[in-house]
Amino acid sequence: MGKGFTQAQFDASGFSVVVVDDGIDTGTATPNHFGLYKHGEFVQGDRLDFNRGEGSATNADGRDGHGNLNAHIVGGYVPSGTVGGTNFDAFPHSDANSFKYGLGVAPWVHLGGAKIFDPGFTFPDYEDMESRNYASGARISTNSWGASVGGAYNTDSQRYDALVRDAQPTGSAMPAAGNQEMVIIFAAGNSGSGANTTGSPGTGKNLITVGASENVRAFGGSDGSGIGDSGADNANDIIFFSSRGPTDDLRFKPEIVAPGTHVTGGVWQENPTFTATGDAAPLFNGSGVSGGVGSIYFPSSGQQYYTASSGTSHSTPAVAGGAALIRQRFINAGLTPPSPALTKAALMSSARYLNGVGANDTLWSNNQGMGEMNLDMFFDYFVTPTIKVDQSATNTFTMTGETRVFNGTVIDPTRPVRITTAWTDAPGPTSGNAFINNLDLEVTFGGNTYRGNVFTGPNSVSGGTADIRNNAESVFLPAGMTGPITITIRATNIAGDGVPNFGGALDQDFALIAYNVSEGLSVLNTTPAVGSIVSTAPMSFIVNVTEPVDPGSVQASDLLVNGIPANTVMYTAG
16 A cells, blocks of 8 residues: 555654644544554554643543544544445445545554644643644644634744744743744644635744645535535635734745645544444534535444545545655655655655646645645656755754855656755744745756745746745756756745754755755855854865955865865965
8 A cells, every 4th residue: 555655664663753732532542443552443542642631621632533533534444345344445435436435644643632623722832732743753743723814923833833843842831942843733724715824833934734625525515614525526726714824024825735635544443443323422413514515424324434535634634644644755765854844845846737626826825725635646756866955964054145056957758857845944923924934945957946845836037136035946947858957946045943942043055956956066155253163064165265365365274175174275365
């Protein structure tokens, strides 16, 4: 099932996706639904690593159904064929086209639960909660909640921006030295279709904010939220309720979309056993889900294993499942797990452009983000040559004006070029502009220069002006060309501490994905301090040296390159 992933791989990796919502299954770390067990079999052991209430929550169970459904969207497992006498290829587990009602995006991933609605908001301490989640193994946090603030960047946005960089900060319940990074994903909200409707904390810069495209699943009527079959019949449409950008300071939102109508998944079961049609727990009330037609279940009659719902609440856990697969794919390749910035860049650069109702616009779009999550293209990043750069000391800017240049070659004329850089910015102020450090992407290819986020429709166009607001920038070029390509990241303005707990008060690292580009020797343009190490990685350098000498004089400076001492560089002072 799926690109060579196995349960053993995810078990060995030891990370989980925490569902911050209204509870999961029994409220303990021993669920009753087979879909939260390894291979969907009770004898294999479950994948729910922790499950607890936060704030004023009195329990952690999934009686309302919202968080329980979302846990199954992330990682529900439904076997194929007949297992233990149960045929999982037929009703109630599969539809007529053999699609499984309870199969999640990452059906091997471990899960965690943090209940913050019981049924009202429990007012958790975000730092305490996420520090506990991180200490319990969570590296991805999916959040299908928020406040309708009309695009404002508020203290909740600010706090979550900080938690992306360090989920165990000083003063939290489980503090730890250094930076413990966490991919944090939020729903955009259901306040569309108007502009400037993204909710908070989803207005944050470092989060991955998710809108909703249409699913394709006919119910034969409207679900409990009033979404009929016309809202789930075209995979190229953006559903009307999906909240849109921009934010108040004119940043683009969302980053990406995923199907958010008529989405199906598991229901809390009374016992950890298989029955013919399922037996929901007596406390399950379905108040947090849309359900099917006239029922809290879907299919709407004759079974109690599954329910359904519509909203960006349910596109968001799909992207969390995608982020889990991205993390595991890096691990399988023997690479360091991707940072939140690289995870964001991977999702955005591989997204599928939508051309239906509510879409068919220019990227980065305030309707569809960079498009719909498309993991097939992401997986090709490990087949087709792709530059993958993640945060490092070598790639950390410490002053305005520095540049990092990546020279490469576009390899395959049958494939497009997709380049995205993203960075985890310092938390911004809650009034005025929230953005702090400004990096700019510039790509030179085929005699043209393309700037980040300058698009017409689905593709980049040359010219335009640099983006000063967003901390992700992309250049997308269509298939049809090969040849040398130069990718430049410019530190246009380093005004804050983008890398806390490291170095000085002014710094910023970044992540970069460049699909269909084979890397050559990269170039660093820097002005180093006397006695400093410029880099320990192979690269070319443009080293700017300033000496207090008379104009026109000649001065010798010692430079150590690739371990070869006593090289002398002669320069003319100016």
